Amino acid sequence: MLSAMLRRSAPPLTVFIVLVTAVLAGCERRGGCTGANCGTLINAAIGEPATLLPPSSEDIVASDVGEQLFLKLADVGMSENTLGDEDFQALLAQKWEWDGPLTLVFHLDPRARWQDGHPVTAADVEFTFNAYTDSAVASPYRPKLRRIASVTQRDSLTAVFRFRERYPEMFYDAVYHMRILPAHLLRPVPRDQWRTAPFGRQPVGDGPYRFVRWQPAQSIELVADSTFFLGRPGIRRLIWRFTPNLQVAVQQVIADQADVREQLVTPENVNRAREAKHLAVYTYGGSVYTFLSFNQRSPDDSTKPHPIFADREVRRALAMAVDRASLVKSALGELAKVPPGPMSALLWIWDPDIRQLPYDTAQAARILNAHGWRDHDGDGVRDKNGQPLAFHILVPTTSVLRKQYALLLQEQFRAIGVHAEIDAVEGAIVSQRTKSGTFDTAILSRSNDPSPSSGIAQSWTRAGFGGSNFGRYYNPEFERLVDRAVTATTRERARPLWRAAIETLNADAPGVFLYALDNLAAVHKRVDNVQFRPDSWAALLRTWRIPPDRLIDRDRVER
Amino acid sequence: MGAAWLLRRLVASIAIIFAVVTFVFILIHVAPGRPCPENLDPAVCNELNRQFGLDRSIPEQYWRYLVALAHGNLGYSFADGRPVRAVIAGTIPFTFQLAGAALLLDFLLGLGLGISQAVRVNRLPDVVLGNVTLFIYSLPTFWLALLLLLVFGEKLRWFPVGGASDPVLCSVVNSLYCVGDRLWHTVLPAFTLGLVGAAGTARFQRAAMLEVATQDYVRTARAKGVPERRVVLRHQLRNALLSFITRFGLAFPFLLTGAVLIEWIFAWPGMGRLAFNAILSRDYPLVTATALIASTVVVAGNLLADILLGIADPRLRVRADTDLVPTA
């Protein structure tokens, strides 16, 4: 009965289905945008942010979107020079001057407007500073602003910054970390609810792009503000499309369903991108370094030293047992470098000649033997006083590369009689355990600001205890050198100081610095004037263009 | 099957849902790990805990939850503060789309295969199809998904690589073109789910129809000289259909939260993926709400299947509250 019915009506049914599909497929809206400022750029983003409110989020996607929506007072230039104020680009602030050694005065551009029409005023700047430094907002950028005493408004277009002390990067600290927020819209929101405020899901900014919509779990769409006072953005629409992991994101770009993937990460992805005819691959430095962190305090009781890692010689031996160059070559090919210390290639202090511990398994074995770590019970693992030289490596499940490295490290350690177990847990648990110190070792990634001062102090000095110095590394000599380097007035003077400081840190082996990824991005060939600033790839998106003769279907859509 | 039976079943269903929600609530609150997002410092974390009432005892939190539930308030998601109802409502259209398409494929293909196999039992088409369905039924769905995505999505570019819609034109469905776009995006994930389901259905249907075939009334009809076609189509089909209805009632709920892997691989914004992320980030209100909805649908599906069976086959009404068909 059923089959008979199907058989009889099959041909007309099939024809009907085919027709409908053809009609639907052909019914594409060909819009009318055919000029110099058209274009749709789809970014295959990984993960979805929780909020777009700048002080409440360190999420990469939120930060990239925030780059388009909210302006800073000024920003670093392509040279990434953070000393003084000559190499900075004016944004919200039209000009500035020093009114005494500790006072910086900014004059805002009168053309700047919030997207609801209100002008941007110095009151917004004052409000923003107070919000960023308010403990109720709990912004991760708060520690970076600690050397600014106050921000006040002199008149509606003049904001005054007062510092606590004098140092070379005062201007950088004043402008780089904060995105100016609309006081008139955010004042009513209680500070402790900023993280979940509706504004974070429907932001109103003053930047080159305007927020259009956020489809939960799918995409965020922005449209260009054609009246933007610093120049109309080249590409009309920006869409961030959320994908669950790197592989799907890369697949989308290769299948021409997305235009940009700002980081390809693995050599395989890079090869695939290079083979794809419609994609161009760009290199733009890297701002992240990844390392194995040794916890020098006991995981069970942070007042006691770690039974294995509190011993400097053991740490040095373990660091010497890792063939970092081979690991990089195996996992990443030519796409990453072995860092000479806790830094990425973005930092100007990068210098492969900085003294580091060599790869020398014989020496490592000798040191361990000399310190009593021998294989007394013949099980292949060294031990001392009944305690085996065994520990756990904590790794987030979301990072494919770090998991791979954990396995590689496990093997390297096994070769010298050290037993490492891998704990692959979710990112939230990694954060929790590293913050509370309940770990032996962990493979962590750090992102560098263009300046070494804030990052290195946060992660490797006593100031970072309870913050990002999870391993509780402390060397007073190192801190002295860092202080001097940070206050040096020119790069020439700072360089040898930084070098000495890093060499001191390397000798202590608070961790093993594994790789610093070079960023390789895949961008659709039709996009012109692609500029990447190494510290933030999306910072110059508004300068990208799609020439009218290279428009494709999704660019022409008018809405 | 009177009102008494229905009432008893309804009461039992509500009790079951209640038990499920309680169980999930306890489980997630007892599990280690607190829902504080990554870089919040401990003082603020404690404040947040206080705000959400997480510092109170579990029984007290449970009571407050029930009270809120009675007011129709499902709570607010920890991740972004949006009301849970809105968050889940956002995923429901996508979940239904995927589940519907998968079930349609499952039904059409599976039934068709099963019936055509049973009609030509033990001859070559049956044997070949039997082996094919056996193989497909045994495939891990996520493996199949990866392969299909690679071949059809990336290499052949016939279908999109994940996602539920074209972000450029159709993030909101506002034209016929967008309807077509949605369908196009649904094909691969639905095909993955539906294909494996269809293989299972085909096997099941074939067995069910063969069982019916040997029953007396069918053999009697055949002995009486009634044409083969009619025997097959009228008796076997009808009774086999009954078994299918029960399977359908039970398959649908599975697709709600059981399709986690497929949704993950295809970046499909459905309830399964939502539940998975919520569990990992310990978003308690979202997790309990998802459990509530999932169990409600399961229980409702069971009830519906039983009612349909009762209507379709009077013989089954007598054994009113026993379980009619064993589930896998």
Added chain:
Amino acid sequence: MTFATWLALFVALVVAAEAVRALRHRGLRSESWRRFFRQRTTSWGVGILTFLVIVALAAPLIAPFDPDRQLDILHLTNHSPSWTFLLGTDFLSRDIWSRVAYGARVSLGIGALGALMAVSLGTLVGALAGYYQRWIDAVLMRGVDVGLALPRIFILLMAVALWDGLPFPALVITIGLTSWFGTSRLVRAEVLSLRQRDFVVAARALGADTGRVIFRHVLPNAAAPIIVSAALSVGNVLLLEASLSFLGIGIKPPGASWGNMIADGALSIYTAPWSTVFPGLAISLVVMSLNAVADGVRDALDPREEPA
């Protein structure tokens, strides 16, 4: 692959084939066995299962390399299948054939143990419910309803994802504890119908105590659906473990399980498809064989006539 490992592989294949042949011969004497082997797929299923079980048990002899050993991270990563590396190597230059062999231990082990637990628990509960009826039945079956109302993967995700680093036994127990509901319903239905049969009534009339009646009289006659359910359960548990490992919350690295091998291989699926295809194929073969065997058991123990 050394000569020894080739020999071991060959021996395993031969033993499996011989086992099937021997069973079929023996089977010719009994009606049920004949029915069991009627379909060709059942023989294949038995053969494949035997082969994989032998591989799992004799993994140290059959596997040419240590499954966790990274052979040469600079030159042998993602190597295509060759005479040395039968199934190729993965992204960390580990031999895939060795990992499949050792992974068989893990996956089959979890499958068998989990299914054993699930079926035992399900049989117990179902038998009690079906035999005693009344309120015991009502309570137990409502409990089963609750268990069935929650999608299994949801509960498993919660249990496994929330308590990180669950050791292997805990994982098996958790899977077992969530997989017994269907079996209990099945057994209950069987027991309900068997209860009325003469031999049970007679046994009770003769004064046999309940336990004896259940275990010696009722259950053996309910064997067919229980065995079928067991065979299918192993397959289900296997797929479940693979899914969890794929999501990253099952067997943790570096331990090889077919599920996490698929996850590892998924990244290089484009350039090195063998690292995903072979573990997936292994899972499919096992589940297929189990299903074929279950079909055979059904055919053997539940006779029905084929229509002419």
